[in-house]
Amino acid sequence: MKKIYVNEEYCINCHLCEVYCAVAHSESKDILKAYKREKERLVPRLVVEMANPASLPVQCRQCEDPPCVEGCISGALVYDLTANIVTSNPDRCVGCWTCVASCPFGAIHPVCLDGLKFSIKCDLCFDLELEMPACVAACPNGALIYEEEQEWQ
């Protein structure tokens, strides 16, 4: 199963991963249209954390035993056994944000849009028919790596 890994030594704090994540999950999928027409709806599913000089993007680790799924009171978050990822269904989300609080990585993001509250998270761009997640493809310095999960030694 492939996951996104970060080589924080080479993260350059450009935040392009955030930009391309937001665009990949936008209506238009076009960077200019997305930012001009749906800017307030653009929320990246990963966030670059910074502790000068180091920085690194934080995104969902797709835990196999996810505390967010365990904590979800509405069934919006499920572990998808076919795609091996944790998915969130905004239509079922009630905005209690238990998941936000329970994620040990801070990788689930609360959103308020059009009076609705729901959470969003990285889905590895699994239904977008991309060769690799948009953030990985966008990183100009090879700091994001999409590869098979390594067994912990």
Place this chain on the structure above:
Amino acid sequence: MLMKSMLISEFIIERNLDRCIVCRACERQCGFDAHQYDPEDDVMVSIDENCVGCQRCSYICPTNAITIRRNPTEFQPHAQWDANTIHNIMKQAETGGMLLAGMGNDRPYPIYWDHLLLNASQVTNPSIDPLREPMELRTYLGRKPDRVEIEETDGKPRLKTKLYPLVEIETPILFAAMSYGALSYNVCRSLAQAAQEFGTLFNTGEGGLHEKLYQYGDHAIVQVASGRFGVDEEYLNTGAIIEIKIGQGAKPGIGGHLPGEKVLADIARTHIYSIEDLRQLIFALKEATDYRKPISVKIAAVHNVASIASGIVHAGADIVAIDGFRGATGAAPVVIRNNVGLPIELALAAVDQRLRDEGVRNNVSLIVSGSIRNSADVIKAIALGADAVYIGTAALIAIGCHLCQKCHTGKCSWGIATQDPYKTRRVNPEIATRRLVNLLQAWSREITDTLGGMGINSIESLKGNRLHLRGVGLNQVELDILGVKHAGESL
């Protein structure tokens, strides 16, 4: 009293607001604070006067919204007092300091490479197809014997002559001396890795060798300069070649300009005053390394370069490296960078001829540097008499350098000429190594192809073969110094 500067911005940052998505990547990447975010209006603001024209923002901008242009403001046209001259005077009037710059001489002196043309085979001699025939770019650096004696034992030939220490390189292109200090560790590591991968050499510069790079010692030329930074027995024995740095093309006669921001420690200087001193140092280094390593002496190309090179050969050097007046640097006074030295093409031709006249050309390898821009320059250098070339600027460009010439500030936005840990991570050694190896491979392929067209199957056969060169647009003095005939002249 803080007064408004009379200097006008060198560059204008053009931001296409129809394309700008205010992602602030430009602001985060600019090493000179030329981009700022205005939260009140939610727009990006340009500070033109801070822009150095390095293009990092244009590169990183995800929507290609940024174009950097030279400031089109024009002074009253004046052949004597051009914009650059006025700008420099203004700057000095404001600061009272010497002008400093990075990289090489940027003034429009003649580029002799562009006045030399190569030959090719037609009818009377066959060209070689490098895809079908073996071609060799391999060469050996160090002193060659005057003659080779072979003896036969059990019907097999054996080399009777004892050879001097030689270092094998797979292509006649080496990475020039660029020190850890002037460049970031990641850049030094990339140069070392690329040299190892391609079978060539990198040069430590005068800053010593980082302990993590000792593993690349077989591919290192370790430099010993007047500062003796990082020189000890282990350092000397780790390198494949030891190079005594007398001078460099960007600043002949002076040296050791590391801006305070980059300097970690300084060491009292010792100077070399004569050829006798040099001979002593050469043999001290040979003793220290059991005569197992070629000793190189690097000098800047100056007026009497041929005599100086001859003296160096007679002092016992195995390699003479000559750096032309376009050689780059991490920091040099502009007045020296732009006005001192010789074009490497002329220096090389003069040195090669002098050593041949004295019958000592085989005693040394000649490495030249300071303006090698492409594979054609390499070929022309070898035809003029070089054994190999150093590339510095071209290697840095391959990694990302856009020649803004602000190395001396230590603020390099490309993460190359800086020690700022926020920026050094911009050079991912894996990517940079690949780009350097690609460059070496591309040039080597071009050299092979060009040699094939000339009907030559080995770089050694081209060495010093000036009949393969013709000059265009050169006067007789220039042709005589270069030792080439004018285009149109036959054998």
